[in-house]
Amino acid sequence: MGKKRKKRIYERNIYYTVLKYYVGLFYRMSYGKREYHGIEKLPADGALIFAPNHTNALMDAMAVLELDHRPKVFVARADIFKKPLLARIFFFLRIMPINRIRDGRSTLKDNDQVIKNSAEVLKNNVPFVILPEGTHRPMHSLLPLGKGIFRIALLANEEIAGEKPVYIIPMGLEYGNFFRYRSSLLLQIGDPINVTQYVAAHPDSEDPVIMNELKEKLEAAIKELILYIPDDSLYNATLELCNMSCSRRIMQLGLNSNSLKDRLTTNQNTVRLIRERRERDPKTSELILEEIGRFAFMRKRKRISMASVANPRPGLSLASRLFLLVLLFPYFLACTVISGPTLLLTRLICSRMEDQAFHNSVRYVTTLLVWTLTVLVSFFVLFGLVAWEYALAATIVLIPAPMVFYQYYKWFRTARSDFRWLRAGEMRKDKERFVQWIL
Secondary structure (H helix, E strand, O other): OOOOOOOOOOOOOHHHHHHHHHHHHHHHOOOOEEEEEOHHHOOOOOEEEEEEOOOOOHHHHHHHHOOOOOOOEEEEEHHHHOOHHHHHHHHHOOEEEEOOHHHOHHHHHHHHHHHHHHHHHHHOOOOEEOOOOOOOOOOOOOOOOOOHHHHHHHHHHHHHOOOOOEEEEEEEEEEOOOOOOOOEEEEEEOOOEEHHHHHHHOOOOOHHHHHHHHHHHHHHHHHHHOOOOOOHHHHHHHHHHHHHHHHHHHHHHOOOOOOHHHHHHHHHHHHHHHHHHHHHOHHHHHHHHHHHHHHHHHHHHOOOOHHHHHOOOHHHHHHHHHHHHHHOHHHHHHHHHHOHHHHHHHHHHHHOOOOHHHHHHHHHHHHHHHHHHHHHHHHHHHHHHOOHHHHHHHHHHHOOHHHHHHHHHHHHHHHHHHHHHHHOHHHHHHHHHHHHHHO
């Protein structure tokens, strides 16, 4: 008998397909609100390389995976593949290793095979996902893009050899909060970059030149899809002003306050206005932005959430949340007790991780694994104690227990913050002054 052919990473796997739907369900429950825009821009006639910005560890990859029902192949840093068991798990999850320059220049030669494998994935009509920044940064900014994505695109273009065009798809991921569970997610897709067409239009250009030009196009496209704050020195003040003025500016621009896309558009507009103010009157602008920076520091020190500062009606918000907190307290208590092991394990793992950008990924994965086991055990215990109808009903009621805990705690945290904000009279006056400056 001949040697059994090794399964390709992109080939159909029924176990992966079933798991993807279940994993996706938990991912969707990780957010209070999600919006996807621009899916209609995805070309139907070519090989697709998805290129999102990278701010929130595993959650960024999951956002792209949930874009549609198609399987996708990802890359991740090579050092996490060192243990054979983990390497097999990652292969099952359709994740390939890629070396970064920080892993040592000698390791970069191994990327040649990864790039060839990536081209094979694209040739077989499976979208390929690479986060071109190479590492995550939980800020509204964009790190320099690596060359790997462009090497893959050019090699794939050669391998496919005119069968179909190769596209790089710019994507922008925006989170309501990088560190809070059940926050919001906005994913936008930009205009595809037709690599095949671009190469054909520049027959005399060398690959390094083409890669640099494609890099500039992709950087510009991603920046248009996110809240891009270019100045790190005034980052906190700029973000603070965006958030505190958002509701007022949405009304001014006639946009929808419930739309994550419209909120992003409003904040992008505010960043542009800040830049214009600084160019027109740099001295006054610097002084005001420094004041806003001090305001942000004081707000955090007083443990006042930006959600409270940005809310145009914090009093009404506080009253409604207090009503819900009282009404749902018994249910919250039951959910907290039964999901206790999941919540405690999550807290333990997060407390040992310095990089907070991983915390939501930990919450998501721990909830997926531990809570699934808890539900199964609870169901069989209840099934042995009471009639199956009651066991099934109790299980259904308590299935969302961890999400109920996180949502209830979010309401409690925001209500507490609203109360503090309503008592901070001087800060509310300062906020009005800052908002009037940018309006």
